[in-house]
Structure formats: C-alpha cells, structure tokens
Amino acid sequence: MTKIFDTGNAACALAVKAANVDFVAAYPITPQTSVVEKIASYVANGEMQAKYLSVESEHSAASAVAAASAVGARVFTATSSQGLLYMHEILHYSAGGRLSMVMTNVNRAVCAPWCLYVDHQDAISQRDTGWIQFFAASNQEIYDMILLAYKVTEEVNIPVMVNYDGFLVSHSSMPFDTLEQNLVDKFLPPYEPSWRLHPKWGGTFGNVTPSAEYVPFRTSLNADMKRTGQVFLDFSKEYEKLSGHLQSGHFEVYRPEGATHFLLSMGSMGKEMELAVDTLRKQGIPAAGLRLRIFRPFPEEALNSILPSGAKLLVFDRNMVYGSMGGVLLQEAKASLFDRKDSIRVTGISLGLGGEDLPASLLVNKAKEMMEVLK
C-alpha cells in the first residue's frame, strides 16, 4: 500500500493503470483532461502496457472502446458534460451489446449556456441507456470504484460509468491509498471474455433483429442490471477484505442512530451533508446523511431497509427534471417508497446547479425549509 497525496483525476488514472487496461481511447474535455493526459503519459513512458488512441471526438472515443471491447480488450475512456452527451448513442449501443467497459465521467453542467462547474445533469441524462453508474465523493473512493467497476462489468457484461464531481473532487488533492499490484492482479485477473469478435470465435454482432428475438435482449439486460446491486455488494466485500479499504455499500449512511430525518444526496454534496447533519444534531434534530454511491441500478431495497417507519426523507438533487417536482433522486426515492404501508414522508429540492456553492450552512437551511413542508 502506498499513501498518495494527489487529485481525484490522478487517483482515477492510477487505478486505470493498476487495472492492466489493454486499450484507451479518449478526447479531452474540462474537467476530465488530466485523467487522459496522465494515462497518455503512462502509455508513452511504458509504465502502462496499453494502446492509447487519440480520437477526434467523444462519439469516436465511445465507438472505439466499444469495438475494442468486442474483441475482448479491457478498455477505458473518460469524459465530462457535452462529451458524455455526444457519446449517448454509443452508450445505448454498448449496454445493449453487453460490452464490458469502464468510463469515468467527471460531472459537469451541460450547455446552453456554457458552464464549466459541477452538477449531475450529464450523468442523469444517461439514466436509461442501460449503463451502471457509480458516484464517488473522494479520491480514495475513485481509486477503489474504478477497480470495482472492472470487476463488476466483467461479471455482468454491462458497462460501468464512475462519476465524480468536476473540480470539487477531480481537482482537489487529498490523501488516498493505492493497492499493491499483486493484490490488484488477484482481484482483477486478465479479462477472459466468453466470446470475441474474431475469426477463431466466429459469429456476427448486432445484426438486425426481429421483435421476438429483440425482447429477450432487453429483458436479460434488465434482469442483469437488477442483479448488479448484489454483485456490487459482494465484490465490495471481497475488495474490502483484500485491500483493507472500507466499502460502505449502496449508501454511505452518516449518524443513523435514532434518526428521524434522512438527508439524501450524491457526489461531494454528500460529504458536505455530514457537516450539515452535525449542525442539525447539535440543534436537537435527529438527522442522518444518506450518500448514494450507486445510482444505476437504483438501490430500492437498501433505501427501504435503511428508513425506519415514520422517517422523513429530504432529497437534495444536483440535477433537475424539467417540468417535474424536482430532481431524479426525488423521483427514484418516491417511486421506491411508494408501496410502503407505514408513513414515510418524502420531499426534495434541486440545488447546486452549475457548481453553485453548497456550504453546510446552506444545506442546513434547506433541510429546515423542507422539514417545514413536511410538518
């Protein structure tokens, strides 16, 4: 184990290097750029035995890694914001095609107007592409989640997106522990797919498909997506045992003891929320923090089991679903809790868009406003 003090993007690049990736294709975009710069330098100086393709767009980056995955390579790409939107077509293609892939998306607002700072609109716009989505909130979590992402994608054959907040996490230096290479290799043996697009294996991929044959493709993707929640927990346990890095499951739960009010969020806001919870507790309000770590598949059962009867759920969304009650997490949470027979109350707001600063004091005030709504 080596203790490193560096940025979130550096943690990401180090994990990709450790994962013995075969092929990387990427296009630069702020704030993702230093991830791909570092990987390009690892490949150039021989630290990483991989090929790096400097493509001319994100659509091409996604196309290149999808096709590389089809021949059985362990692949990586990274993007942000508009780049992720430009990949959208290939996101559907690669999930539908059951290609094992890992991508980092450094969350950033989408245009118009142009904005360089964080929100989650880019990622939530890809909710229904069939990709698994993790959300990391610290550099340690980025490092661990990249390795977990490869383990998961190669088990369920569904691509994984590892998200973390632009600048707030991507460009913040914090200490994190890397893993000895022999332990990474033990956790992630070389990728041996069941099939490759290659003359030795034969077969075609993605032909025109009649409805009757199309339906099982979709239902099996959905079934495996649902299974992924448990796969993620199992591999997290395995990783924790191997690395000694604590893994907190679908949610990181902060101060749940005796809590009646649960403050749900994802990304770095979830870390700031811990300070807000401390303040509320000091004021006599039994609050707890819930930081979502896996957005797709949405951990419906875990949310239900965490919330006790009579709990009040306050949802903080760093995204907006235009024309609806708020953000995506609010919708997901409400849908997940709808069948509860006990009296769970839920409300939420969208905030922090385009990198709007979210100090704990603001989160405390917003929480109190929502408590008024639920009175």
Add this chain to the structure above:
Amino acid sequence: MKIQDLSSLEYILPGTGACAGCSSTIGLRIIGKALGENAVCLMTPSCAVASMGMTPKTSYTFPALNICFASAGAAAGGMSMALDSLYEKGRLKGEKPVVFTWVGDGGTYDIGFQGLSGAAERNDDFIHFCYNNEAYSNTGVQRSGATPQHVPTTTSPSGKKMPKKNVPLLMLEHRPPYVATASLAYPMDLYRKVEKAKKMTGFRYIEIHMPCCTSWKFPASETIKVSKLAVQTGSWLLWEAEYGKLTINAPTASLVSGQKEPKPVEAYLKAQGRYNWLWKSPQQAEYLEGIELNIRQELDFMNGRTRL
C-alpha cells in the same frame, strides 16, 4: 491471374436478402476471396446490414460488428489497435486478423466522414471499403453527398442541385499508405487492389463504384454493363495512390493521358432509368454539356495530379 483462378471458397453464402443484381454483394464476394479467412468486418447501417440476415442467422461467414452509423472509422481503428495490444501482450496468439469496414456512401461521405478523416490522419490500421451506390438506397433512395448532380431522389425530387463530393480525392490528400478506386466491371483490378492493401499496414481506403439496379432503375442483369459504361465514359475513374503518389489504372489511364476519348456520356446515362427525365427536359443539351465538361475537368485534374 484470371477470374477463373480466384479461390472457390465463398464468404457470402446463398440466402442473402439483397436485391437480385446487387452490386454490393458481388463486390463483397470478390473482397472475401482476396482477404481470406483471417478477417474481421465492421459495418454501419446500410443495404449490406439489412440484407446479411436477421438474428440469429447470417449469410456472411466472416465475423462482423454492426456498429452505429457515424462510427466506422473510430470503431475499426479502435478494434485494430486493441487487437495489437492483445497480440503484443500474448493474450491472443497467431496472426492478427485484417480489420476491414464495409460501409456505404452515406456512412463514408456524410455521417461517417469525421470519424473516417480522423482515422486516416492517425493512420489507424484497417482497410475502409466504401461501396458507393450514390444514394441512401437502403432507406428508399435519398440523396447523399455521393449523389451526382441532377439526379432525382426522394429527397431531391427535382434533381440534386449540387455536384457530388470527391471523397476518394479527399482521402488521397490525407496521404495515407493506400487509396484506390475500383469497379465491378474490372474485378481483377479490384482483387489486385485488395490483395495489395491487405499486405500493407496503416489506413487503407478502397472505394468501389456500385451501380444499384433498384435505385438507378436498370434491369438486374445489367449491373456489370452499367459499371463498365461508367468507367468507359469517364464518369468513374480507376486509380490508386500510395502515400499520396497517384497512378491512374487502365482503362482510365488512356482517357487521362488523352490517348483515347471517353465514350459519349449518353450511353451511360441512357442505361439508367434515373435519368429518363433528362431526355424530355428542355435543358437536356445544357445539362449534358455540363456533365461532359465536368468529366473533362476531372480527367485533366487527375492528369495534373499524377505529376505531383
């Protein structure tokens, strides 16, 4: 080598959904024989994809990835580089397969052009085949960047106003290892070019003129005849280039050098129903003169370009 000497192995099996007289299928048949068994294909939405057979059946014997429309260049480049990585690391053993694309003019001239230009500039290691039938034939004949001037399609009902792009020339000016044009009427020239490209590494581009009986409106039995007329009239030029160094191939060479006059273009146009309106048009003389002038200019340009 004569056409009778080609391998009797077939890479396109009976039962494709292609139209009778389909030029794309004839071309792919010849290319399969030249590339052999160790090849991987990428295709973008087109007639070839629509006619290869529906899941779980296929009439193509080579492994094929049906990727998205704009993706040919990046996907083929990425796949080829990933194979390099896997062979270098010893994860795959033996000889790396040839990576090739089979893409129509829409996927080459229009929606796929950016990715293809990127792949050519990076010198990605694959052969891009453009089968150019001068329209979106698969979706019922809409205009593409390869549709010639004046040709009516369902989206240019009164005839296309502007001339076609010259993508083989644009590819030539990327100066990649190999760029060539070919015609089904000269199958051994096509075969030779594929064999030559197969032995090279880096970005290789071969565009084949593909008269389409369904959208150009001629009898299915006349695909080769129309292909030949295109070359004889100078409407389609045969050439090849290595790293930008251009050579004109027979029989186009004698037209370019001026040794021989091209056949009058009417013979080519009259073989196609898509030009039927021209013979009733009051602008017939003006249009014909424009078409012939354009042929002459292209021949002159290529003559000059050979000297660079």
